[in-house]
Amino acid sequence: MPFRPGWRPSRRVIEGLFLAPLALYVLGLTLSPALYTLALSFQDRLTGSIPTLANYRAIVEHFQFWEAAYNTLFITAVGLSLELCLGLGMALCLSVPFWGRGLARALMLIPLGVPTIVSAANMRYIFGTVGYLNETLYRMGLIDIPIDWASGGTRTLMTVVVADMWKVTPLVMLILLAGLEGIPGELYEAAVTDGAGPWQCFRYVTLPLLKPSITAALIIRGIDAFRIFALPLTLVGRSTPVLSTYAYFEYVDYLNPYTSAASATILLVMILATILAYFKLVGTEEVIS
């Protein structure tokens, strides 16, 4: 009789009760739509029969799908690498005490507060044919006619990467800065006593101890980078599709939720595979501990 007078719930029951709302939230608003999307991707559009691979066949045969997959991987890999380098550099600078450090930290975090769609619209003013960048290059005598930054190819992908970096590098910096502040100063003192120079301190003290923060930054940003949507959509349109915009166009323009679900599922698999590969490569225990 669990509710007899004087009965006190066990710790496990209490924990379960506290976790229940979160579990319901995750199940209801995250897992069930994801499962529904998965089911939709295996459903035939016209007959409704299930399972079928017709949707996957249709998208892999489409001329822009592989381009979208490549672009997604390019933006994620190049963007993430650059963000990590830049974010680490910024975090190292801000970890050293100097006058006005607080203000510098606050200023660097401003882009995080700007909605993505607003930053994308702003970037259009910079990278447009008659945008500020072309105007600057023209006034410096470097170009005679405007550069079409959205013409496709690597140049356009780099435009997206740079535009994305402006907004998200502060997040990477913030995570790494928190990691840096957690490294005890005694370790550096001991290393210096043992004759270590700045590079050796960085290589053998900072980097190994920063690994959990780097992992957190890579995973959080990596997932976001794979899902990048508003920025390429606004900045370069269809000339440079990514998987999320590809799924969006399938749904909105071509009224096909089935192929849209298939491309979204492929994106999900890519994200999961990348995270698993990273854990495999670096070692789960090492990066989490």
Place this chain on the structure above:
Amino acid sequence: MRKRAVTFLRKEAIGLASAILLACTIPSGPLAAEEQSLTVSMRLQESEWQVMRAEVFPRFEKECDCTVLPRDVPPEQLGQLLEAMVRAGQMKIDVLAQDNLRLLELVAAGVVQDLSAYEDRIPATVPRTLTEAGRFRGKLYFFPYRPNVQIAYYNAPRFERHGLAPPRTWTELLHVARTFKEKEGIGRVLFKAWGGAPTATQLYEWIVSAGGDPLVLTDSGTVETFRFLQRLWPYLSPDSRRAKWDTSNQFLAQESAYLAQNWPFGVRLLVQEYGKKDTIKTYSGWAGPVREAHVIGGEVLGIPVGSPHPTLALDFIQFMQSKAVQEIFTSRLGWPAVRTDAYGRVEVWMRPHFQAVAQALEHGILRKNVSYWPEYEKLINEAFVRIVVRGEVVEGTLHALQARLETFQARH
């Protein structure tokens, strides 16, 4: 003392509870008017909503002693929403406004009422072609209220500077595009190459202009159109890749493009927001090798199955077609009128633009409503990218895509 305080608090609590109970039982404003309310689903820009809320809906509310409850529903979601409401037996929309290029899905889903019996209520001043957009298998499901047709916008001072006249044929268009590219080093003629509906609609017009059937990709007119576009592409504005209905106005305003086709809503935007009254001029556009053609777009009104107030809904549709309301649309919103006698209040500067619209409407064509349109749209966009942007062989590519189109046609 303490007892008195408790009694006071108890009285206060009872009073408060009674007040809350009373507030709950008295119907609030919208609820009180529920029996006389008319829910209208539309998709408008904020500036358009403002005119509707301030000048259009209050007139109807006064005339019919009811409340109009506007509901913003994107056209691509309207079909699903109505289907869900019909299935649930809880229709909460009385009147729907829908893009006339997206009607078949509503008719096929059986979510709109047959209005054929009320056809005689359409004013005589509404051109017959506009009414036909709402007819499917002989039944009239929708009444026109806002026609639309793409016109050509051009930057007059820039044309004058290079001694050019607005093109009237494809040959002239090629000449203009080439001249701008040669003189300025960059293309200034815009083609909406964003993809999706903007590109498909523009291609539809061009293919008909070349005497082709847009739904047959191997048709000689289609082939000729793509051949011409292949020649034209190198001279077009690089902004074409980002050009769709909204961004085209921006490119014209920023003067990164000097010539573009677009719906007339851009006129008021370019003048009022960007101050281009003396710069941007309009005309109906250019003809292809066979004829001039402009897809008649715009919106129509319908009544969903199970509408709670069908009689009032029908009155509302008639009201929206009335001269007084159409004059508000032309003078305040810059929309072309559904009837020919509603241009009396148009400002002087707007008149040449409406003349361009009227000329374009003379060459108006209705887009064929087919159930496989989404697949067709995808294929024609693929054809555009592969042939025009990437330079693939015209006939070979179109033949391959036609085979895929036939597969879709067979499945539907």
